[in-house]
Amino acid sequence: MCGIVGYTGNHQAAPILLDGLSRLEYRGYDSAGLAVRNGEALAEVVKATGKLYHLADKTDQGRSLIGTCGIGHTRWATHGDPSVTNAHPHVSGNCSGSGSGSVESDVVGVHNGIIENFAELKEKLLRHGYRFYSDTDTEVAVKLVDYYYKKYRIGPIDALTRTMVRVRGSYALALMFKDYPGEIFVARKDSPLIIGTAEDAAYLASDVPAILKYTRHVYYIDNLQAARIAPGSVKFYDLNGDEVSLPLTEITWDAAAAEKGGYEHFMLKEIHEQPTAVRDTLNSLLKDGQIDLSAAGLTDETIRSLTQIDIVACGSAWHVGMAAQYVLEDLVKIPVRVELASEFRYRSIPMAENTLVIVISQSGETADSLAALRVAKERGALTLAVVNVVGSTIAREADHVLYTLAGPEIAVATTKAYSAQLIAMDALAVQMAFARGAISPEQYGHFQEELSLIPDKIRRVLEDKERLQWFSSKIVNSHDIFFIGRGLDYAISLEGSLKMKEISYIHSEAYAAGELKHGTISLIENNTLVIGVLTQSQLFEKTVSNMVECRSRGAYLMGITTNGNFAVEDSVNFTVYVPRTDEHFISSLAVIPLQLLAYYTSVNRGLDVDKPRNLAKSVTVE
Ligand code: M6R
Numbered sequence: 361m362c363g364i365v366g367y368t369g370n371h372q373a374a375p376i377l378l379d380g381l382s383r384l385e386y387r388g389y390d391s392a393g394l395a396v397r398n399g400e401a402l403a404e405v406v407k408a409t410g411k412l413y414h415l416a417d418k419t420d421q422g423r424s425l426i427g428t429c430g431i432g433h434t435r436w437a438t439h440g441d442p443s444v445t446n447a448h449p450h451v452s453g454n455c456s457g458s459g460s461g462s463v464e465s466d467v468v469g470v471h472n473g474i475i476e477n478f479a480e481l482k483e484k485l486l487r488h489g490y491r492f493y494s495d496t497d498t499e500v501a502v503k504l505v506d507y508y509y510k511k512y513r514i515g516p517i518d519a520l521t522r523t524m525v526r527v528r529g530s531y532a533l534a535l536m537f538k539d540y541p542g543e544i545f546v547a548r549k550d551s552p553l554i555i556g557t558a559e560d561a562a563y564l565a566s567d568v569p570a571i572l573k574y575t576r577h578v579y580y581i582d583n584l585q586a587a588r589i590a591p592g593s594v595k596f597y598d599l600n601g602d603e604v605s606l607p608l609t610e611i612t613w614d615a616a617a618a619e620k621g622g623y624e625h626f627m628l629k630e631i632h633e634q635p636t637a638v639r640d641t642l643n644s645l646l647k648d649g650q651i652d653l654s655a656a657g658l659t660d661e662t663i664r665s666l667t668q669i670d671i672v673a674c675g676s677a678w679h680v681g682m683a684a685q686y687v688l689e690d691l692v693k694i695p696v697r698v699e700l701a702s703e704f705r706y707r708s709i710p711m712a713e714n715t716l717v718i719v720i721s722q723s724g725e726t727a728d729s730l731a732a733l734r735v736a737k738e739r740g741a742l743t744l745a746v747v748n749v750v751g752s753t754i755a756r757e758a759d760h761v762l763y764t765l766a767g768p769e770i771a772v773a774t775t776k777a778y779s780a781q782l783i784a785m786d787a788l789a790v791q792m793a794f795a796r797g798a799i800s801p802e803q804y805g806h807f808q809e810e811l812s813l814i815p816d817k818i819r820r821v822l823e824d825k826e827r828l829q830w831f832s833s834k835i836v837n838s839h840d841i842f843f844i845g846r847g848l849d850y851a852i853s854l855e856g857s858l859k860m861k862e863i864s865y866i867h868s869e870a871y872a873a874g875e876l877k878h879g880t881i882s883l884i885e886n887n888t889l890v891i892g893v894l895t896q897s898q899l900f901e902k903t904v905s906n907m908v909e910c911r912s913r914g915a916y917l918m919g920i921t922t923n924g925n926f927a928v929e930d931s932v933n934f935t936v937y938v939p940r941t942d943e944h945f946i947s948s949l950a951v952i953p954l955q956l957l958a959y960y961t962s963v964n965r966g967l968d969v970d971k972p973r974n975l976a977k978s979v980t981v982e
Contacts (some may be wrong), residue, residue, distance in 0.1 A: 361474035361976035362448075363387045363434040364553065365570050366534045366544045369591045373430035374422030380563075380570035380929045381432050382412055386626070386770045387566065388976030390442035392462075394419065395434025395449040395468045396430035399541050403468045405431075405460045409449035410528065418703070420713065423606065429542050431534045433470035436976050440479065440495025450499040452506030454491040459499070466538045467506045471498040472566060473530035473551040481527065496854035502525060507536060515931040516545045521601050524549065530727065531559065534564055549585045550753065551980050552725045555579045555587060555594055557608070562589040567749075567978075568611055569768055576611045580751040627771035627863070628725035631955050632822060637776040637813040638783045638948065640765035645784065651791040651808065656744065656762040660795040668712040670695055670741070672701045672732040676774045676855055677781060680720050683851035683947045684785035690944065691793035691807075701732035702982075711739040720785070722769060722777035723978035724752020725890045731982075733757055744982040746784050748777045760789065771970045772977050773863050773953050778855065782948050786811060786847045789944075810942040814949070821952040824936075828953055831918070831934055832960035838889050842870040842910075843954075844876065845893035846903050852893045852920075852947050853963045856954030863962040863972050873906040886914035891954075894921040894928060895938070895946040904931050922952050927933045 363384030367376045373396045379394060383404045392415045393407035403427055408414040419425050433448035440446035445458040453465030475481070478497035481504055486492075489672050493635035502954060504526065504614060509519035514829040516537045530550035537545065546564055558577040563571040568578065579594060581587055585604065586597045596604050620824065623629035645651050653663075669688060671681035681698040688696045699709075701719070717736035721729045733754055736743050745758035748766050755761045764780035790807045793799040799807070830867070841860055843853035850872045857870035871880055874893070882888070892907045900921070907917050908931055917932035922940045929935050938949040962969045 361388055361436040361978060361980050363389065363570070364470050364472050364534055364564065365432045365568045366531055366546070366564035366589070367431070367561065368429040368544055368589060368774045369541055369558070370428060371438045371561070372422070373428055374419055374425035376574070377432035378412070378416055378419070378422045378428050378574070379567055379646045381434050381457065383410060383569040384434055384566055385676070385971060386772060386977045387434065388436050388772065388971065390437055391444070391447035392432070392434045393447045393449050393470075394425060394430060394432045395536065396425040396427040397536060398427035398542065401427070402462050402464065402538065403536055404462050404470065405449050405451065407444045407449075407458065407460050409442055409444055409447065429536065431468070431470050431536060438474055439497045440735035446494045446496050448498055450494060450496060450502045452503050455493060456976065459493050462679050466840065467499070467535055468535055469502040469505070469535035471553055472532045472980065474791045475501050475527050475531065477527060477654060491926055492688075495694060501531065501842065502535065503534060507661070509537070509952060517586055517588060517597050519548045521597065521599050522547055523547070524586070524599060532566065542590055544589045545586065546581065546589065548581045550727070550730065552752065553581055554980070555581055555589060557592065557594055560711065560935065562591060562594055564589060569770070572611060572615045572618065575587055578609055578611060578921050579606045581606065581610065590822050598723055599637050599738045603969050605874060613767055618770060623773065625773060625959075627773055627959055627969050630769055630771055630776045631952070631959065633767070633776045634779045634952070635815040637764070637766040637780045638818060641780040641783050642811060642815070643764070643786060644765055644788045646918065651787050653762070653788070653791055653820055657760040658744065662742070663792050663795040665714050668715040669696045670715055670717045670736070671696065671698045671720065671950055672717060672736070674728055676778045676858060677720040677722060677729070678786060678860065679851060679855040680778060680781040681718070682854060683782060684789065684846055686848045686851065687789045687944045688792070689973070691789050691799060692796060693798050694792070695749055699732075701726070701728035705731040705735050711741050715741045716744060717741040718746060718759060719754055720781055721754050722766070722774055723747045724749045724754040724779070725978050725980050726754075727982050730757070731752050745892050747806050748780065763901055764795070770963040770977075772972055773859055773958070779948055779951070783811065783814060786945050786948075807942060807944070810945055814941065817941060817949055818952055820878050821938050821949055825956050828840060828936070828956040829960045830959055832964055835889050836964040838866050840883065841866055842880065842884075842889065843868060843891045843893070844873040844903065844906060846873050848900040848943070848947055849893035849896055849899065849903065849950070852895070852950045852954070853891070855951055855959070857890065859955055859958035860961065862975060863958055863965065864965055865970055865972070866961065873903045876906055878908070881913065883912040884910050884915050888915045889916045889918065890915040891920070892932065893950055894919050894925065895950050900925070904928065907932060
């Protein structure tokens with residue numbers, strides 16, 4: 361959600377800012393804007409609604425905005441509708457228009473996050489003579505900084521830290537002050553922000569891909585810290601305004617990892633990167649032929665002490681938790697509860713002693729997952745984060761971190777990060793089972809062998825993609841699609857359904873197959889597509905029966921099963937086979953055809969596959 365970029369150096373800022381914003385488009389946005397200043401001159405603000413090219417057109421690809429210091433923003437509307445007036449940057453001056461042009465203003469800024477007490481702060485500022493042109497909480501934040509700056513005649517950092525103490529909510533704020541040409545000031549709490557340095561320049565961004573073309577040296581600014589950025593110099597401050605030092609990190613992944621690399625869409629590229637993402641993640645957890653969780657700090661002794669596992673996450677990461685639940689219960693024989701982070705955070709679930717709370721998140725910044733992690737810690741649980749983005753807030757705040765090595769994921773619909781999370785959770789389950797004596801050394805060896813074969817088997821499923829492309833052209837006009845399965849197959853159905861609806865905009869639902877008769881079957885009409893996941897031998901016949909019940913009410917059936925289950929063709933209209941593996945780990949294979957089906961359906965409907973409407977890659981607000 362919302363993307364922020366900033367640059368100060370010797371080059372013209374606007375083209376760099378536009379380029380950075382284009383690499384943050386995946387985060388989701390509905391308007392965009394730039395503020396650029398040239399030396400002592402006032403900042404020039406330009407904003408546009410819709411896609412980034414409108415802003416690029418308005419500024420002649422950035423060429424009409426002269427200046428070597430600037431900030432840029434893509435906005436995902438929270439307070440106020442998507443309009444030029446509400447788009448960022450916002451200014452402290454009492455201007456009457458939309459806050460754009462060469463506005464007489466002491467402070468101009470961009471923001472990602474939500475200021476929860478903005479109404480109360482706005483009242484206060486109105487009493488002090490401030491006037492507002494937009495409906496945003498950001499304009500309030502910028503004006504509050506201006507208020508402290510002038511009232512106490514203090515420097516930008518002190519004005520920022522006073523503001524940080526006063527506001528509630530989340531923010532990554534980047535501000536330029538009229539009196540400080542060539543400098544950008546930032547503050548952060550619970551919203552992502554990184555700062556990059558180079559010899560004669562400095563950058564800031566919501567995510568690494570925005571600045572990777574220019575520098576590989578970044579700082580991960582901490583919560584409740586501020587920074588002062590000038591060409592070639594970055595200084596950090598705590599809430600007291602005292603200078604603090606932060607470690608400089610070198611980004612090791614290749615810039616090409618965040619490019620399309622010849623694929624039509626990021627999603628298709630990321631689907632094809634799954635064998636590598638899964639292999640890399642698995643290899644990072646193997647040492648001397650054993651699964652080794654020491655990098656995550658989980659000793660066998662800790663694992664043996666656990667009495668309960670709670671998994672909390674959102675969206676697809678929650679589906680990984682649902683799948684992992686079946687595997688953990690069956691292998692580790694430990695009670696497992698899976699909760700949506702947005703629910704968990706507001707429930708008073710009694711926390712058993714020695715509970716491990718696992719938070720799964722690709723971005724490591726999802727607001728609800730972060731809040732759930734904090735609640736779990738407050739309640740005394742041990743916490744483990746399964747996270748893809750290195751240095752993200754969830755990774756930093758959890759007691760232990762297990763990194764997935766999927767690399768940067770750009771498409772809003774997750775694929776390779778989901779698969780990397782699945783394999784990480786499967787490996788975790790196998791190691792936990794072994795450490796607790798729930799499986800024999802022979803079984804341990806067998807499970808490891810099966811896990812190591814998964815990447816190649818995913819590759820084989822991908823080779824069969826043309827059939828799914830063809831099938832997608834048949835179902836492209838569907839109104840409703842139902843995904844059904846039992847046990848692990850239900851968890852896979854959940855993910856298949858979410859993939860389909862989020863990028864094709866076709867209504868879809870996932871049901872535990874046994875639940876159909878309790879209401880949903882009344883929705884089945886002639887030609888309603890029902891997709892059954894049939895990988896669990898014990899549950900196979902039961903789900904087939906449920907599918908046949910749908911067929912007798914007019915449904916058109918697709919089945920996903922493992923090689924050799926050819927009898928299914930007697931019952932369904934279209935079958936997809938995936939290679940056999942130990943049934944605990946089948947999600948990694950069965951999900952691939954569902955990802956491909958969703959992808960091709962979105963393409964066939966002419967939709968924006970990588971950036972579906974209303975969605976953001978990283979949901980950093982509640
Ligand atoms: O970054 P996270 O893994 O915490 O994100 C969680 C969900 O927002 C995410 O999985 C979302 O559901 C995806 N768009 C699904 O494709």
